[in-house]
Amino acid sequence: MSRLKPKLFSVMKTYTKAQFLKDIIAGSIVAIIALPLSIALAIASGASPESGLYAAIIGGFIISFLGGSRVQIGGPTGAFMVIVFGIITEFGMDGLIIAMIMAGIIMIFLGLLKMGTMIKFIPYPIITGFTSGIAFVIFSSQINDFLGLGISQVPSDFIDRWKSYALNFLKIDLMTFLIGALTLIIIIFWPKVSKKIPGTLIALIIASLLVGLFDLNVATIGTKFGTLSSSFPKFQMPTITFDLIKLLIAPAFVIAFLASVESLLSAVVSDGMIGSKHQSNMELIAQGAANIGSAFFGGIPVTGALARTVANIKNGGRTPIAGITHSIVLLIILVSLMPLVQHVPLTSLAAILFIVAYNMSEWREFKGLLKSPKSDVAILLTTFVLTITVDLVVALEIGLVMSMFLFMKRMSDVSDISIKNLDFTETNHADGEKAYTNESKKYPSLDGVKMYQINGPFFFGAAFKYIEAINQLDTKIEYLIIGMKHVPAIDATALHSFHISLQTCKSKHITVLITGLRSQPYQTLLKANMIEKIGEDHIFKTIEEAVQMIKNNRETK
Known part of the structure; x- marks a missing residue:
């Protein structure tokens, strides 16, 4: 004050x-x-x-x-x-x-x-x-x-x-x-x-x-x-x-x-x-x-x-x-x-x-x-x-x-859900030649792993895209890595979508891993008890750390 x-x-x-x-x-x-x-x-x-x-x-x-x-x-x-x-x-x-x-x-x-x-x-x-x-x-x-x-x-x-x-x-x-x-x-x-x-x-x-x-x-x-x-x-x-x-x-x-x-x-x-x-x-x-x-x-x-x-x-x-x-x-x-003002026309x-x-x-x-x-x-x-x-x-x-x-439309336009397969698959160029993706080069033996990268504010506009992407996951997927390095903020609608995605993944027996979580999204997920549901041990700073965990889990089986 x-x-x-x-x-x-x-x-x-x-x-x-x-x-x-x-x-x-x-x-x-x-x-x-x-x-x-x-x-x-x-x-x-x-x-x-x-x-x-x-x-x-x-x-x-x-x-x-x-x-x-x-x-x-x-x-x-x-x-x-x-x-x-x-x-x-x-x-x-x-x-x-x-x-x-x-x-x-x-x-x-x-x-x-x-x-x-x-x-x-x-x-x-x-x-x-x-x-x-x-x-x-x-x-x-x-x-x-x-x-x-x-x-x-x-x-x-x-x-x-x-x-x-x-x-x-x-x-x-x-x-x-x-x-x-x-x-x-x-x-x-x-x-x-x-x-x-x-x-x-x-x-x-x-x-x-x-x-x-x-x-x-x-x-x-x-x-x-x-x-x-x-x-x-x-x-x-x-x-x-x-x-x-x-x-x-x-x-x-x-x-x-x-x-x-x-x-x-x-x-x-x-x-x-x-x-x-x-x-x-x-x-x-x-x-x-x-x-x-x-x-x-x-x-x-x-x-x-x-x-x-x-x-x-x-x-x-x-x-x-x-x-x-x-x-x-x-x-x-x-x-x-x-009295003089009265004469104004x-x-x-x-x-x-x-x-x-x-x-x-x-x-x-x-x-x-x-x-x-x-x-x-x-x-x-x-x-x-x-x-x-x-x-x-x-x-x-x-x-x-x-x-x-x-504003909602523009936020939807700037927010994007990128889908990356970490399963050693090849991608086609326009000329018909095949080449490994950058992600495939980094992680050459991760079949059954899907990565979704969210780019931009995770607001109501991106929430619908996110749910659509989650619903497309098939039962062959064992791990879902959600990259959030480029997400500065998350709102209530997106938080609700996040909750639904965890339930969907659980029903499909898919393990969710989060990478690059920034301060505001982390605090929002923490207050909503999402961190507890995901598990602190499933949250990583980098994709490399998440991939290493997957490899370790598979080696111990």
């Missing part, structure tokens, strides 16, 4: 005044970047604009205070939008709070069980597939606001949504579209003017001023949501029932999965940028606590936000103080400037989410993966399509199941 120590407490030992000033500046800049993103993501998720800020303030503070990364900035991200929208639509805000609490508990347990490093074993095609799918869903969800189509209730189903867009396409509001397009142009080209001041902030200020000064008939946050609250978020406790827990456990796991993967990927990237090393298990615990905290104060799910983390690093942030500053600045904006928020979707899409990685083996491409496309057309839960479930079956 000694390693589970927040980075904040470690870095403060060598903290300086100069770094404090850099962290304050970096945190303030990141807060300005996070402001429109947090509001836009909350609205797109079906929640209130304030809930996005609550998440960034409460969740972001906890992530920085307890986290295992020096520079991680936490808050709402686009990854959650699809799952959050589905939960709120079906179960309301109380349902989301319950799901977030469960997700937080799951993440804390993962951290306490030191499972942080296991996240990296999630197949890359699944991550890219659902990330690209979410990006496309975010893009498609913002068409109505960006074009000003005026659709009061946009269908949640992907196909129906685009049908609705097609039917209402001629209702495009030109002024709304122009304000949205202007926002997009400013965000894209502003970095050429200044990289210090966020383009999203400039775009929102210009768009809001244009709409307000010229009294343009463009929908704003205020026209849709009314007066926004400037008060500090209040503690909320939902009514929790066992039935709700059962219904929300799957979405909770998805939230935990997304938060874990995205936060740890962000931490890895930031490590490379600052030459540091994060504590993955402590980061998971912090992420879990942050989601529980955000839930209790009416926020949406949070995780490590890569774009904001990179902005923090580029502006000089090097300790969790920058992340804490980011939350404090957002709190000041919440209690003092929320919805089409401008849609433009911001278009940029978020583009950055999430990872289209270059997606394109590159299409050149991978067909099985990986199938997983990528399946996860992508299901994320778009069904939902994220189903996409992840099926993607993971497909990956497991693919």
Whole structure:
């Protein structure tokens, strides 16, 4: 448990005044970047604009205070939008709070069980597939606001949504579209003017001023949501029932999965940028606590936000103080400037989410993966399509199941059972000439002896091959040598097959000898009492030793 120590407490030992000033500046800049993103993501998720800020303030503070990364900035991200929208639509805000609490508990347990490093074993095609799918869903969800189509209730189903867009396409509001397009142009080209001041902030200020000064008939946050609250978020406790827990456990796991993967990927990237090393298990615990905290104060799910983390690093942030500053600045904006936020056009928020979707899409990685083996491409496309057309839960479930079956097949491919006869027989070459095998040359008089050599991990994939080979043994065989020099590990399925093979050999009066047994397989066989059944005197380091025993036995008869 000694390693589970927040980075904040470690870095403060060598903290300086100069770094404090850099962290304050970096945190303030990141807060300005996070402001429109947090509001836009909350609205797109079906929640209130304030809930996005609550998440960034409460969740972001906890992530920085307890986290295992020096520079991680936490808050709402686009990854959650699809799952959050589905939960709120079906179960309301109380349902989301319950799901977030469960997700937080799951993440804390993962951290306490030191499972942080296991996240990296999630197949890359699944991550890219659902990330690209979410990006496309975010893009498609913002068409109505960006074009000003005026659709009061946009269908949640992907196909129906685009049908609705097609039917209402001629209702495009030109002024709304122009304000949205202007926002997009400013965000894209502003970095050429200044990289210090966020383009999203400039775009929102210009768009809001244009709409307000010229009294343009463009929908704003205020026209849709009314007066926004400037008060500090209040503690909320939902009514929790066992039935709700059962219904929300799957979405909770998805939230935990997304938060874990995205936060740890962000931490890895930031490590490379600052030459540091994060504590993955402590980061998971912090992420879990942050989601529980955000839930209790009416926020949406949070995780490590890569774009904001990179902005923090580029502006000089090097300790969790920058992340804490980011939350404090957002709190000041919440209690003092929320009336101004009401004037932000919805089409401008849609433009911001278009940029978020583009950055999430990872289209270059997606394109590159299409050149991978067909099985990986199938997983990528399946996860992508299901994320778009069904939902994220189903996409992840099926993607993971497909990956497991693919893993089983590949393990079967790399594991092999080689059959070698140590009976002085000859083998035919392709040209018809006969030659003794290497094994025959070594052991020139061992009739009635069969050798099976297992190559690679002896897992479930190889177990079936092994049983088939054992069943082929005839009654003329007296000894079976099983070479396991190249077996690094053995699993439960293979262990069961091993047990069956011993019974089969016993029924055929075949003596089993094991050679080259390594540490993990030996310990596994020992715990399962297989060593006792085989006999310690039938286990050898080399084939030569096993052969010598056979010769000795035959000489004494």
